Amino acid sequence: MAGASRDQALALLAAANNHGDLAVKLSSLRQAKDILLAVHPSFAAELFPYLVELQSSPETLVRKSLIEAIEEIGLKAMEHSSILVSVLLVFLRDGDSIIAKQSIVSGTNFFCSVLEELALQFHRHGKVERWLEELWVWMVKLKDAVLAIALGPGPFGVKILAMKFLETYVLHFTSDANDFEKSSIEGSGRAFNISWVVGGHPVLDPASLMSDANRIIGVLLTLLQSASSLSGCLTITVVNWK
Structure with a gap:
């Protein structure tokens, strides 16, 4: 500088x-x-x-x-950015819901961008750099922390955003027919999908990630079954999952 x-x-x-x-x-x-x-x-x-x-x-x-x-x-x-992402994890538990909510929103954007970079880097260079592997470890910690927020006690506004994060997570790791070449190279603007890395990736394990997405779906379905214990907004959020 x-x-x-x-x-x-x-x-x-x-x-x-x-x-x-x-x-x-x-x-x-x-x-x-x-x-x-x-x-x-x-x-x-x-x-x-x-x-x-x-x-x-x-x-x-x-x-x-x-x-x-x-x-x-x-x-x-x-x-x-690892040092910066660590701050987002701290702020997830901030006593002010405004801070916790902004951390989830920014964390969601980070999570999606890191996933895309993981897929693109391996596709273009046949490898993933060490810094990106370390950043993915932070993203896993972020996901686990947000899941704990969604399932635990706390302000409804924060919990709703946590569930929105989990919706994004599930959609990313639910396989479909998206073609990686078309999505990433032609710039169709489609979000990351696990089908981009089916066939081998040094960091992302499609089978494990899809299994985790299914587990989270099960957790949310369990929440829905006990809808009487949820607020109306949280119930609607779960029902509206795509």
Whole structure:
């Protein structure tokens, strides 16, 4: 990172963390995010430890803005984003439902992007880089944490988003006739499907993932059978699963 940009970003992150005015904090974080997005990912990664220090901010809006920044920066600098994803897992259990919900939304986007990168990287290069394998481990932890939220006690709004995440998970790992070449190379915009990696992948095990998706379907069906114990919104969410 160029010296001037690095110093400016550090000063902005310090202001976002320590300034007494909330508006200044939010503006400083936004400006720091813009700098980190503008430089090469490897240079931006040097400041990630300073960025994640904001997770201890007492202001909800700062923490929410941090999650949004983590998603935007992390998806651009995916190779270096493990430290950022770890913050999302911490925020899943934040006492403020606004933070927990934003963590699930951003975590869902991360999960889908990592899956697509796993499939594309192996398809194009015949291998998967170590950093991507490590990032997938974080995605599995994310899925397990969101499943625990869906099944445990907590605010209805957070639980509904957790179930939406699980719906995405199940759809990704339910095989269909999607053709990987057409979907990924011709840019049809289709979401990842497990059929993309049927036939062998060094990280993704289709049989295991489809089995886990079926297990989660069973868990949600069990919840539906005990619908009297769920709120109306949660029951509708389960019923509306595709």
